[in-house]
Amino acid sequence: MPHRVSTSKADGSGMIGTAPRSRSRALALGVALAFVAVGGQLVRLALLNEGSSTIRVSMMSTPSSTLARPDIVDRNGRLLATDVQMPSLYADPHLIQDADEAAERLGRMFSGLEVRALRSSLADKTKRFVWIRRGLTPAMAQRVHNLGIPGVLFVDEIRRTYPAGRLGGHVLGRVDIDNRGTSGIERHIDDVGASEAAHGARLSARAPVRLSLDLGVMHALDDELKSAMERYDAPGAAGLVMDVRTGEVVAAVSRPGADPAIAEEALDPERIDKVAAGTFELGSIVKLITVALALETGKSLDSLVDTSEPLKAGRFTIEDLHPLGRPMSVAEVFLHSSNVGAGQLALSAGAEAQTAFFQKLGLWSPLKTEVSAGPEPLKPAQVGRIEQITLAFGHGLAVTPLQFAAASAALMNGGTAVTPTFLARDDAVDGARVVSARTSALLRDVMRRNVTDPSGTGRRADAAGFEVGGKTGTAEMAARGGYRKKSVIASFLGTFPASDPRYVTLVMLFEPRGQESTGGEITAGRNAAPTTARVIERIAPLLGVAAKAS
Amino acid sequence: MRILNFVAVFMALASAFLLYGLNYDTRMIESRLHSREREAEQARADIAVLRAERAHLARPERIEPIARGLGLEPLGARHLLPGPGLASSDITTSSTGP
Numbered sequence: 309m310p311h312r313v314s315t316s317k318a319d320g321s322g323m324i325g326t327a328p329r330s331r332s333r334a335l336a337l338g339v340a341l342a343f344v345a346v347g348g349q350l351v352r353l354a355l356l357n358e359g360s361s362t363i364r365v366s367m368m369s370t371p372s373s374t375l376a377r378p379d380i381v382d383r384n385g386r387l388l389a390t391d392v393q394m395p396s397l398y399a400d401p402h403l404i405q406d407a408d409e410a411a412e413r414l415g416r417m418f419s420g421l422e423v424r425a426l427r428s429s430l431a432d433k434t435k436r437f438v439w440i441r442r443g444l445t446p447a448m449a450q451r452v453h454n455l456g457i458p459g460v461l462f463v464d465e466i467r468r469t470y471p472a473g474r475l476g477g478h479v480l481g482r483v484d485i486d487n488r489g490t491s492g493i494e495r496h497i498d499d500v501g502a503s504e505a506a507h508g509a510r511l512s513a514r515a516p517v518r519l520s521l522d523l524g525v526m527h528a529l530d531d532e533l534k535s536a537m538e539r540y541d542a543p544g545a546a547g548l549v550m551d552v553r554t555g556e557v558v559a560a561v562s563r564p565g566a567d568p569a570i571a572e573e574a575l576d577p578e579r580i581d582k583v584a585a586g587t588f589e590l591g592s593i594v595k596l597i598t599v600a601l602a603l604e605t606g607k608s609l610d611s612l613v614d615t616s617e618p619l620k621a622g623r624f625t626i627e628d629l630h631p632l633g634r635p636m637s638v639a640e641v642f643l644h645s646s647n648v649g650a651g652q653l654a655l656s657a658g659a660e661a662q663t664a665f666f667q668k669l670g671l672w673s674p675l676k677t678e679v680s681a682g683p684e685p686l687k688p689a690q691v692g693r694i695e696q697i698t699l700a701f702g703h704g705l706a707v708t709p710l711q712f713a714a715a716s717a718a719l720m721n722g723g724t725a726v727t728p729t730f731l732a733r734d735d736a737v738d739g740a741r742v743v744s745a746r747t748s749a750l751l752r753d754v755m756r757r758n759v760t761d762p763s764g765t766g767r768r769a770d771a772a773g774f775e776v777g778g779k780t781g782t783a784e785m786a787a788r789g790g791y792r793k794k795s796v797i798a799s800f801l802g803t804f805p806a807s808d809p810r811y812v813t814l815v816m817l818f819e820p821r822g823q824e825s826t827g828g829e830i831t832a833g834r835n836a837a838p839t840t841a842r843v844i845e846r847i848a849p850l851l852g853v854a855a856k857a858s
Numbered sequence: 859m860r861i862l863n864f865v866a867v868f869m870a871l872a873s874a875f876l877l878y879g880l881n882y883d884t885r886m887i888e889s890r891l892h893s894r895e896r897e898a899e900q901a902r903a904d905i906a907v908l909r910a911e912r913a914h915l916a917r918p919e920r921i922e923p924i925a926r927g928l929g930l931e932p933l934g935a936r937h938l939l940p941g942p943g944l945a946s947s948d949i950t951t952s953s954t955g956p
Contacts, residue, residue: 511906
């Protein structure tokens with residue numbers, strides 16, 4: 309019994325003790341379950357959140373890999389290129405009910421749409437995405453929307469716009485359908501990684517790319533070149549303005565221009581960028597280089613050169629247009645633009661020194677800028693006597709006008725090389741010395757004299773108060789097997805103010821015709837020089853160059 | 859012990875409700891945030907279009923004929939005074955031009 313009792317007691321006490329313990333276990337389990345539920349909910353929320361954002365992104369992204377690009381502004385912050393959102397039209401063939409009808413109606417809406425190709429792609433139910441037309445105007449999008457074709461849908465995309473139109477078009481370059489730069493500054497922006505993948509149609513928030521160009525100066529130059537083309541009946545013209553200290557290109561215009569928004573214009577060979585992409589034989593403006601070479605090799609402006617006889621080299625005879633029949637000083641060779649004199653100066657310097665000088669000035673190799681890799685200059689394979697003579701007066705070497713302006717800037721600024729740039733540069737860059745300060749000062753003097761001297765070829769380039777200096781160049785255009793006498797490139801290399809130059813200008817007129825106002829002549833002194841005067845009169849106040857009392 | 863268990867259950871329930879409330883609020887805020895972001899994005903896109911249009915309207919090629927029509931002309935040397943030391947009578951003469 310005691311055993312039983314004790315057992316029953318023991319059992320009883322066991323039964324009595326188990327009930328609350330199991331209840332507390334159940335409770336603990338319940339609480340644990342509740343916490344697990346809470347934890348589970350937290351995990352679910354976290355996963356769900358991630359899921360929803362993924363869905364959102366995939367809905368916003370377009371099937372193309374469009375780039376968002378920074379704005380491009382001129383040196384004063386005026387807008388030259390920007391991205392805007394535009395609706396693009398696509399179709400989901402899976403949702404198209406009647407492919408024939410849809411293609412027919414869309415074909416009527418858009419000119420140039422290949423209806424047959426569209427019909428077959430709309431009928432292909434395996435596809436879920438077909439582009440119809442990208443970059444619609446809002447009005448056009450509304451008209452398509454009003455058609456109410458099921459399965460024809462819109463998505464916002466980024467498109468590049470160029471508010472200034474053709475002005476600066478060559479420098480800006482262009483972009484393709486995916487907003488990727490294919491030429492000019494646009495390509496440079498991609499090369500340096502300043503553009504970014506567009507998430508959906510989100511615009512770039514990056515800082516604008518500031519160019520060295522000044523829109524006001526660009527317009528003045530463009531306007532004057534346009535007038536000059538009309539006045540002298542020239543089918544083409546080009547011009548540029550460069551800061552001699554920083555190498556910044558303040559204006560670069562090539563006419564006929566190209567609107568970056570119009571692909572046909574940008575790809576038209578007639579509209580090539582004559583400033584940075586075309587190479588030309590520049591004619592007598594190269595005599596500035598020859599005179600610089602002479603001054604660097606020990607001559608002075610008063611040194612005499614034998615110009616009494618035409619120069620002979622093999623079967624060629626080099627003559628002057630208006631021979632003086634007597635020896636000339638170096639300054640006179642420049643002022644009278646004597647081919648014989650320039651040839652003699654080159655011969656006395658020697659072929660090696662002449663070639664080395666061209667190399668030092670960057671005229672012997674391509675000039676790479678942000679806008680292009682630069683075409684290879686056309687130069688003689690070997691520099692013999694005849695090449696030496698022709699190089700001295702600007703024939704036998706074809707370089708880009710930009711390249712020549714950069715070399716001239718170095719000769720004008722005191723003698724240090726400049727690297728031309730299309731991006732704004734705040735400070736002058738210390739380049740390598742190419743000529744002595746003395747040579748530079750003498751060149752500035754002779755450039756000014758060529759405009760002020762009554763016998764100077766550049767006298768029509770004088771713009772009152774702005775101390776213009778410069779050199780004319782009339783180069784016969786190269787043709788198959790020789791040169792065309794009546795077709796010339798008339799150029800004027802200018803600088804102002806000549807006593808302490810801040811800018812060089814280069815104005816080129818392609819194939820100008822003789823007019824009553826030019827006395828029937830096509831030489832640069834009669835057309836490019838007065839055009840330069842007009843340009844400088846307009847741009848000098850914009851560039852903050854004070855006029856001096858004349 | 860029992861009270862403790864009740865408190866624990868109560869706490870678990872309360873925290874579940876609280877969590878639900880927080881979750882709900884968070885979703886509301888997120889949706890408001892997304893709608894604000896969309897509005898900001900739209901505003902940015904509109905501003906981009908307006909800036910492009912403004913630049914297009916203010917392009918020199920268009921402004922010049924308008925300015926000339928109003929009797930204005932490009933700034934030239936004769937509009938600028940050559941340095942200091944001029945009397946006011948000179949300024950009047952110079953600014954009226956030839």
